[in-house]
Amino acid sequence: MAEVKSHEFDRFAERATDLYRIFVVYGPDRGLASERAAVLARKSGVAPDDPFATLKLDVSDLQNDPGRLLDEVNALGLFGGEKLVWIRNASNEKTLVDAMAVLASGPPPANFLLVEAGDLKKGSGLRKIAEASKTIAIIPCYADDVRALNSLIDIVLGEDSLTISPEARRHLVERLGGDRAASRNEIRKLALYCRGRERVEEEDVLAIIGDASGVSADEAVDAALTGDLPALRHALQKVQTSKTPVFLILQSCLKTFQMMELMRAEMDEKNIQPGQVMMTLGRHIHFKRKPLVEKALRIWPADALTREMERLQTAILQSRQKQVLEDSIAFQTLMAITLQSARARR
Numbered sequence: 169m170a171e172v173k174s175h176e177f178d179r180f181a182e183r184a185t186d187l188y189r190i191f192v193v194y195g196p197d198r199g200l201a202s203e204r205a206a207v208l209a210r211k212s213g214v215a216p217d218d219p220f221a222t223l224k225l226d227v228s229d230l231q232n233d234p235g236r237l238l239d240e241v242n243a244l245g246l247f248g249g250e251k252l253v254w255i256r257n258a259s260n261e262k263t264l265v266d267a268m269a270v271l272a273s274g275p276p277p278a279n280f281l282l283v284e285a286g287d288l289k290k291g292s293g294l295r296k297i298a299e300a301s302k303t304i305a306i307i308p309c310y311a312d313d314v315r316a317l318n319s320l321i322d323i324v325l326g327e328d329s330l331t332i333s334p335e336a337r338r339h340l341v342e343r344l345g346g347d348r349a350a351s352r353n354e355i356r357k358l359a360l361y362c363r364g365r366e367r368v369e370e371e372d373v374l375a376i377i378g379d380a381s382g383v384s385a386d387e388a389v390d391a392a393l394t395g396d397l398p399a400l401r402h403a404l405q406k407v408q409t410s411k412t413p414v415f416l417i418l419q420s421c422l423k424t425f426q427m428m429e430l431m432r433a434e435m436d437e438k439n440i441q442p443g444q445v446m447m448t449l450g451r452h453i454h455f456k457r458k459p460l461v462e463k464a465l466r467i468w469p470a471d472a473l474t475r476e477m478e479r480l481q482t483a484i485l486q487s488r489q490k491q492v493l494e495d496s497i498a499f500q501t502l503m504a505i506t507l508q509s510a511r512a513r514r
Contacts, residue, residue, distance in 0.1 A: 170302065170305045171299065171307075171308065172305060172307045174308075174309075174310065177207075180305075181204075181207050181208065181211055184211055185208070188303065188305040189276040189277055190276070190277070190280075190283075190301075190305070191205075191208050191280075191281070191282050191304070191305045191306075192285065192306045193205045193208070193283070193284050193307045194258075194285035194286065194287065194288045194294075194295065194307070194308060194309065195288075195309030196287040196311065196478060197309045197312070197348055197481065198286060198482060198485045199348040199349025199350055199488070200312070200348035201284055201285070201307075202284065202349060204307055204309060205282055208307075209282060212250070212252050212280045212282075214249075214251060214280065216252075221249065223251065223252070223254065224256065225253070225254070225255050227255055227257050227258045227261050227264055230261070230263045230264060230267070231263055234263045234266065234267070237253070237264065237267040240279070241271065241281045242277050243279070244278065250278070251280070252279065252282065253280065253282070254284070255281070255282070255283045255284065257286070258285035258286075259285060259286060259288070259294070264283070264294065268304075269297050271304075272298070272300070272304060276303055286478065286482075287474075287481075309348075311422075312344070312348060312351065314341060317351065318337070320344075320351060320355065321340060321341070321344075324352060324356055325355065325358075325359055325368065327359070328360075328362075330362055330367065330368055331366065331367045332367065332368040333367060333368065333369050335369075335370040336368050339370055339374065339377075340355070340358070340373045340377065343373070343419075344419075349488050350415065350419070350485065350487070350488045354377055357376060358373065358376050358377060361375070361376040385403075385407070385416070385417055386420075386454075387402070388400060388404055388502065389417070389420055389421045389424050390457065390460055391403055392421060392506045392509060393424070393460060393461070394464075394509065395507070395508075395509035395510030395513050396510075397503065397506050397507070400503065400506050404417070404498075404499060404502070413494070414494055415484060415488065415498060417502070418480055418483055418487065418498050421502065421505070422480040422481065426477065427449070428465060428473055429470065429473045429474065431446070432465060432468065432469070432470045433470065434449060435465065436470060442465040442466055443462060445465070446461070446462050467509070467513055468509075472512070476508065479504065479505065483497050483500075
């Protein structure tokens with residue numbers, strides 16, 4: 169298995185296309201998966217704006233033509249040279265899995281194949297084939313940890329020759345994570361705000377990134393967990409009035425679900441009750457919110473938590489790609505989670 173760990177990717181990318189012809193980039197962080205796929209595409213040396221050299225396909229394009237992928241990755245370029253076949257929005261579609269099985273069992277193809285997928289469960293068809301093959305590089309993309317976020321902050325701010333104070337960094341890290349594309353966009357916005365200066369200060373972060381950690385953010389997340397739709401509407405109105413970027417509420421909700429997923433896994437593995445896991449993994453939760461989270465753990469099974477995290481990841485990415493629809497995307501996503509919670513409580 170040629171799996172590339174997160175901290176290894178930058179070094180791996182320098183020689184990736186010398187070593188492999190097929191890449192599978194997947195994970196719940198859609199923004200990071202998209203970013204790393206783009207890096208590999210550039211490293212291939214294939215002209216991205218040449219339609220005869222770079223072929224971008226949605227996985228749905230393969231459904232009615234099962235042999236197309238095999239044909240494309242082995243076809244000669246119209247004007248010679250190598251091609252890049254880039255498959256997006258992949259999952260475990262049978263057409264794709266069958267083609268990957270053929271490619272994994274044969275010699276390296278004539279062209280580069282880049283498969284960009286969402287979150288693939290362990291043992292799923294596409295991931296099982298890629299992990300078992302010595303000729304396929306597989307790059308999982310999970311939400312950035314603190315070290316990765318600090319590195320991203322330094323890189324993006326460094327592009328404008330900016331440094332950042334320790335307090336400003338702490339506040340910024342608290343407001344990032346969940347999706348690499350969204351985090352990068354927020355840091356760029358901060359860099360633009362501070363352009364022409366030498367250092368980013370705490371007040372700059374509070375002014376331009378916004379504070380989604382206040383009561384209104386907690387109120388929105390709590391409303392979603394309790395299935396209280398009127399409370400959700402009220403909380404979001406407060407968020408909009410304060411001019412806080414509403415996608416930050418999605419991030420706050422995502423972090424809560426990620427925390428609950430860890431707790432749920434601990435409960436299932438050790439066969440313990442929510443109250444017990446709250447004493448260890450939930451010690452940092454504000455005492456007023458602990459009963460709510462404990463009750464949510466009783467009604468949200470592991471698979472449901474995973475499904476809602478995927479929904480939130482997608483919404484965060486869409487809200488950054490289509491900022492004009494940010495409010496609508498956030499409300500629809502949070503409303504869907506709230507309704508699911510209400511059904512589970514019944």
